[in-house]
Amino acid sequence: MYFHQTGIRKIYQESSMEFIKIRLTNDVDRMGSKFEKTLAEMFNTMNPLFSFAKNSWKPALDIFETPDEILITVEIPGVDKEDLELEINTRAIRISGKRIPSPAADKGRYRLAEIQYGVFERILRLPVLIDPENVTASFKKGLLQIQLKKLTRETSYKIPISDE
Template identity: 35%
Template sequence: MSIRSYPFSFGTIGSELDTFFSEMEERAESFASHSDSIKTMAKNAIPRITGDFYVDLCETPSEIIITCDLPGIEKEDVSVKLLNETTLQIKTKYDRDVSNTDASGIYHLRERRSGAGERIIRLPVEVIAEGAKASFKNGIMEITLPKSVKDPGVPIEIE
């Protein structure tokens, strides 16, 4: 049995998908250039892979801890919003030039992500905004959300 080598890297598959979806979006926009509502529908129908970021979610007895890797993003370009008791929204904005050339030459490989990112995270339990904390250091954001404590009820004495 021989091992066959492939002429591509599996790390570039995400980049290829980004290019594919961008081309599909451009085609849909040019096809529907006469109607703004169709353009908007086309943009929303094409999934965006660019700008995604990785998230870890950990549950402790008293809180939910979310850690995000956001390399190259400044703290000012990140927003975190608790949409409801079980849904968290994290948005990033990053405007790096994505042309195929720059002052130093022509790119032959480009795997670093650029653009805005958004994650909607469904939390496993209800949390409260009071006491929530977020920290950002060296491209890593950590969000701590206290769990909502449900009142187990008031016991009624039986006579």
């Protein structure tokens, strides 16, 4: 019996040591990848490439609710009104557009590039049903403001059932 317990203890210790080795290796790998990421970010800020990939940035927004409406304010400075698109139904709103980078000076290079350019899209599920025919939007000083009137009651329809 004593040999059996000692053997189990030895197996447990060996498996624990293996776990420690694996975990240490994973930690070292993680540190290496963080270092590589930091190094890549440092060089990318020196010589940025503007990406126009889908959802390359995500504008900040606020959603405010009153008893009668939902108010959405989207912060999108540098975006032209012509580059914006709104789609809406009773339960959700899709806000999309693009911010185009200004041409860089001929003689020079970026030392820091933090402003995000390219295509963006926000799809928001609304907390209440809204009336899609009673929506207004305005764009001024880099802020898109959307007013969505709430539905006072949900409309239901009777559907006739045929014999066929």
